[in-house]
Amino acid sequence: MIVENLRSLGHRIVNTVWRIGYASRFFMLILLYSGTSFRRFHLIIKEIFASGVMSLIIILVAGLFVGMVLGLQGYETLKRYGSESALGSLVALSLVRELGPVLAALLFASRAGSAMTAEIGLMKATEQISAMALMAINPMARLVAPRFWAGVISVPLLTALFSVMGVFGGYMVGVVLIGVDQGSFWSQMQAGVDFRYDIVNGMIKSFVFGVAVTVIALFEGYDAPPTAEGVSGATTRTVVQSSLAILFLDFILTAFMFQGE
């Protein structure tokens, strides 16, 4: 019994390592075949439109709500210490450092990432990818790389929008609804948020998450068995794996970036 469990555990670990290896190789190939995408930038623009704009509404709405919740909870806590005036700083720092990059990437993964997997998987299942290769056009260069760069560009932009909406939500609840002083809300925010330390680090995070999510989504689609079950399984795996990857990478990056100063 124990031996069997150990064996299956070992098998799964080996399998996982193999897949990570394949995915890394896939990532290298994307970079190798990225030339076309940059020479023909409209290919990327089209994909930014498809995946970025698709996630826009959900990002804006989610950002607003998260900011409003931050306003409420932050006020509750700060009031105990009599420092409600620091609300602006708290809302902005939470968003810029953590919630913006992480939540925007999670939303992007479940909205655009899963769609990317399904699209590429279906293209493979219906032989569109083989057809392209037989037309002497490299599918990595023509299909995969533009989607990758579109994701890598979209995620930081969406993250910025998420944070802006969040700050606006916090302002609505904190200042307009509860009545925290408007002047101190903004001035505390301005004083509390450092460009290099907070904003740049937040953007680096969202860039890394963007790379992780799109590589996982494209790899799962390209690797999906060419059947209906194969594609639906791959879509689920994209959401699960990219969510875990985002949270794991967030921990690592946070540990390196914010060591308390």
Added chain:
Amino acid sequence: MSSQALVEIRDVHFGYDSRLILKGANLTFPKGKVIAVMGGSGSGKTTLLQLIAGALKPSSGYVKVDGQVIHKLDHKDLFRMRRRMGMLFQFGALFTDMSVYDNVAFQMREHTDLPEEMIRDLVLMKLHAVGLRGTHHLMPAELSGGMARRVALARTVALDPTLIMYDEPFTGLDPISLSVVANLIRRLNDALGATSVVVTHDVQESLKIVDYIYFIADGVVAAEGTPDEIRASDMPFVHQFMHGEIDGPVPFHYPSGDYGQDLNLRPDR
């Protein structure tokens, strides 16, 4: 004839994993002809097309196209060779995220520097040749099966290939679309001066349009001949295939153990 051959397949062996699918196939496709390749499902017809296109490598033997051994070409030369080939996939494989127009224009835009006005004229000419000029603004999902197949046909010949391969072009078509597509295959071949290979199950329809027929069974060419020779043939294999008989040299039963034993019947009862 061999100097006139566009494709020569010589003693090709190929297997996925360890199971051999092709065991010494020999076929010759002369220039300008339409050739049918027939055989049961799983007999390796698609595999054969993939070998010609260089998507797979034979484990021994070779495929020559226009005098060049396909599996010896490097990546660049292989891609150059593929530009002269067109392949129609079983279900068309149209790009679902592009309109009919963009599908047909795709290779022209990728492989040539033609100005957009000229591409427009060419696309409309190709669509006109398959009778579907009026559909250029539609998306593939808006087409019927027969129309999608014809659009795919227009896309396949977009760059006037010298070798056109069709993988079961008649599957799932109603009888009218079927003979429309069959006649298009013949007409396009002759108009372009190309060579065509049609992989199909449809014996009756293809006998009308092709110049030569190969039957593949058990990894080798089991029979071959012109349509007249095939019609006159009394080979049991050809007979079974032509008339769709259920059992014959191609067995109905997948190899299996003793039926009685599988049902737990005792021989002594």
